[in-house]
Amino acid sequence: MTLIAAIALGTGACAFQPYEAMPTTPTQWQRRQDEIVRREEERSRLCQMMNKDTDRYRRDCRRPGDAR
Numbered sequence: 761m762t763l764i765a766a767i768a769l770g771t772g773a774c775a776f777q778p779y780e781a782m783p784t785t786p787t788q789w790q791r792r793q794d795e796i797v798r799r800e801e802e803r804s805r806l807c808q809m810m811n812k813d814t815d816r817y818r819r820d821c822r823r824p825g826d827a828r
Contacts, residue, residue, distance in 0.1 A: 783789040807821035 783792050803820070807817065810817045810821065812821075
């Protein structure tokens with residue numbers, strides 16, 4: 761009985777994992793690209809409002825290759 765419960769919980773946990781399949785149509789690809797652009801614009805907007813001397817700014821807003 762315990763083994764059945766463990767298997768049920770193990771397979772049930774997999775069902776709740778956020779999985780995003782790769783787009784297969786041009787419309788899905790465009791939506792994906794639009795979402796990426798929207799997230800980047802939001803990140804940029806938030807970074808413009810932050811104090812540049814904080815750890816949070818260094819963590820969230822710096823990109824590889826930026827001057828320290």
